[in-house]
Amino acid sequence: MYRSKTRHLAGLLPLALTGGAQADFFQDSHASLQLRNFYFDRDFTSGPGQSQAQEWAQGFILRMNSGFTEGAVGFALDAQGMTGFKLDSGAGRSGTGLLPLNTANGQPGDEYAELGLTAKARYGASELHIGTLQPMLPVILAVPSRLFPPTFRGTYLRSQEIDRLTLHAGHIERINLRNSTNTESMRISSPNRRFNSAAESNAFDFVGADYGFSERLTGSYYHARLSNLYQQHYAGLVHHLPLGGGKLKTDLRYFDSRKDGAAKAGNVDNRTYNAMFTYQRLGHSLGMGYMQLTGATALPYLAGTDVNVNTEGALTSEFVNPNERVWQLRYDYDFAALGVPGLRAMWRYIKGEQIQLPGAGDSAQERERGLELSYVVQSGRFSGLGLRVRQASNRNDFSREFNETRVNIDYTLALW
Numbered sequence: 001m002y003r004s005k006t007r008h009l010a011g012l013l014p015l016a017l018t019g020g021a022q023a024d025f026f027q028d029s030h031a032s033l034q035l036r037n038f039y040f041d042r043d044f045t046s047g048p049g050q051s052q053a054q055e056w057a058q059g060f061i062l063r064m065n066s067g068f069t070e071g072a073v074g075f076a077l078d079a080q081g082m083t084g085f086k087l088d089s090g091a092g093r094s095g096t097g098l099l100p101l102n103t104a105n106g107q108p109g110d111e112y113a114e115l116g117l118t119a120k121a122r123y124g125a126s127e128l129h130i131g132t133l134q135p136m137l138p139v140i141l142a143v144p145s146r147l148f149p150p151t152f153r154g155t156y157l158r159s160q161e162i163d164r165l166t167l168h169a170g171h172i173e174r175i176n177l178r179n180s181t182n183t184e185s186m187r188i189s190s191p192n193r194r195f196n197s198a199a200e201s202n203a204f205d206f207v208g209a210d211y212g213f214s215e216r217l218t219g220s221y222y223h224a225r226l227s228n229l230y231q232q233h234y235a236g237l238v239h240h241l242p243l244g245g246g247k248l249k250t251d252l253r254y255f256d257s258r259k260d261g262a263a264k265a266g267n268v269d270n271r272t273y274n275a276m277f278t279y280q281r282l283g284h285s286l287g288m289g290y291m292q293l294t295g296a297t298a299l300p301y302l303a304g305t306d307v308n309v310n311t312e313g314a315l316t317s318e319f320v321n322p323n324e325r326v327w328q329l330r331y332d333y334d335f336a337a338l339g340v341p342g343l344r345a346m347w348r349y350i351k352g353e354q355i356q357l358p359g360a361g362d363s364a365q366e367r368e369r370g371l372e373l374s375y376v377v378q379s380g381r382f383s384g385l386g387l388r389v390r391q392a393s394n395r396n397d398f399s400r401e402f403n404e405t406r407v408n409i410d411y412t413l414a415l416w
Contacts, residue, residue, distance in 0.1 A: 025076070028067020031415040035060060038147045039407040040096040047400035050095070055108065056088040057098040059147040074122040080132060082148050083113035084179075097146045097179050114181045116151055126159040132176075137168060138234045138253070139206050139224035143306040144178075150304045151176045153183055154204075164212040168222070172204040177304045187303040188229050188265045192321060192357050192399065194298040199264035203227035204302065208234075216240045228261035230268040230300045234308070246281025251310065257300050270295040272320065276310040276328070283337025289328035291319065298322050311350055315404050316368050316394035323356040346372040357398050366396035386410045 036059040043052050062081040068074030086099055091106040100109035116132025133152045134142045142149050154172035174183035186204055190197035208222030218238045225231040233256040241248045253274035259267055271294045278287035289310045293299060299320035301307040311319045311328060319326045328350045335343035348370040355364040370392035377385040390406045 024067045024074075025069050026066070029065060029416070031062070031064040032412050033060065033062050033415060034410065034412045036147060037409040038098055039405075040098055040146070041405045042096065042402050043404070044400050044402045046402075049400070050092065052093055053096045054089070054093040055086070055096040055098045057084050057147050058087055059084040061148070068120070068122050072123065076120040076122070078118040078120065078132075080116045080118075080151075081113070082116075083111065084147050085111045099147075100179050100181070112179070112181050114151075114176060116176075125161050126157065129156045129158075130154075133170070133172070135170065135172075137206070137208060137222065138220060138236060138308045139208070139222045139232060140170075140172070140204065140302060141306045141308050141312075143312075145306060146178045148178050150178045152204075166210045168206070168208040168210075170206050172206075173202050175302070175304055186226060188226065188268075188300050189303040189305075189307070190265070192298075194321070194357075195265040195268070195300065197265075197303070199229055199266075201227045201229050201264075225260055226300075226302065228263070229259075229265045230257055231260040232257040232300065243279070244281070246279055249276075249278045249280065251276040251278070253309065255299055255309075257295075257297075265300075266297075268297055268300050270297050270299050270322075272299045272309065274310045278330075283334040285330075285332040285334075287328070287330040287332075289326075289330070291324075291326040291328075293320060293322065293324045296322070314348070314350055314368055315370055315390060315392040315406065316402070317350075317352075317366055317396075319350060319352045319366065319368075321352065321355045321357060321364075321366075323354055324352045325354050326350060326352045342376040342378045344372075344374050346370075348372075355398070360398035364397040366394065366398075369393050382411070384412055 038059065039056045041054045060083050064079045066076045068076045084099065086108060089099060089108040094101055094106055094108040100112050118129050118131035118133065121128045133154055133156050134149055135152065135156065136142060142151065152172045153174040154170060156170040159167040175186050176183045185200035185202050187197060187200055188195045204224065204226050206222060206224040208220065210218065210220045212218050216239055220236040222234040235254045237252045239250045255272040257268055257270045272291065274291045276287055276289035278285055291310055299307065306312060307318045307320055309318065309320060311326060328348065330346065330348040332344065332346045350368045352366045355366065356362050357364060370390065372390045374386065374388040377383055386409065388408050393403045395401050
């Protein structure tokens with residue numbers, strides 16, 4: 001079904017590439033090459049098994065995007081090629097997610113590559129995408145947390161026909177994991193034995209809306225369904241309030257998740273409440289957050305993606321275990337206030353309590369302390385070159401404890 005749709009839409013492109021339409025298709029095109037160097041080191045401080053997961057890899061992401069043809073309906077085509085190379089790894093240090101892994105012998109792959117094509121059609125302020133997708137939505141968050149982001153195969157419609165309102169709808173059939181070259185069925189994320197991780201589905205459907213009530217207040221609602229595994233409602237509000245020479249940001253998020261159909265992953269019964277309050281003034285940002293999970297299970301989300309809660313960006317855990325209560329304190333500083341634009345620092349402490357997991361009792365805890373320093377070159381020959389160093393430690397009552405360091409260098413070249 002997917003292949004026939006893609007061939008049909010792509011097959012219409014030559015019919016539209018005449019005269020000025022052809023000029024728009026090619027003249028409005030652009031391409032870029034992103035160089036991404038990633039070092040990952042997870043040092044386990046407790047428990048049996050592999051003592052360290054440490055790998056270093058180099059990635060290249062080539063993106064080519066055509067312009068839209070003229071006419072009531074415009075057509076376009078996107079292509080994305082990703083290839084990664086091992087710089088350092090080994091059987092005793094593999095499994096970071098940077099490189100493919102041979103589970104039989106623990107050996108990492110030396111290189112891997114994949115190609116994604118997306119056919120697009122535009123009518124007015126609405127766009128239809130068919131093919132390779134990388135959604136960044138509250139219910140399906142394809143964050144590039146390793147060398148490459150996960151990608152999906154499916155159909156996605158985005159419409160902005162109504163002022164201040166953006167509508168979303170999509171159907172996903174397959175996922176290509178961040179360190180894989182093959183598409184596969186989708187699963188529910190199941191660390192700490194939360195759900196049946198072997199259960200699969202080939203249908204993830206979602207609809208959603210984002211609405212700007214004012215310049216200061218934005219609201220969102222989404223509904224998602226991973227067929228025969230879970231269904232989920234999401235609501236969010238973001239508000240900015242000028243206060244005392246600075247700005248107070250309020251970020252509220254709510255998930256209501258239940259089992260779906262045959263419930264192949266087991267019972268799903270969760271409500272998650274998120275609140276994050278961040279005060280920004282000059283170069284300083286101080287944030288305090290709280291999250292509470294209720295119901296019989298953890299918060300479900302797609303395996304291979306990130307979960308859209310206020311602990312996003314945490315390195316060692318997502319803090320969405322059953323019954324978990326999570327407190328967070330975060331401080332950011334932008335050195336542009338001191339005349340050094342592009343330099344930023346962050347410190348964060350997150351603590352989860354009252355976790356209920358098999359074999360961990362009724363009151364387990366977990367903690368993460370994290371530091372981050374990043375710099376982006378602002379001008380000159382290497383303008384846009386970014387360096388990011390992150391370090392975090394995880395301590396908990398139910399699994400192995402570890403310290404983690406990530407270093408990545410990113411640079412994007414505009415080809416045309």
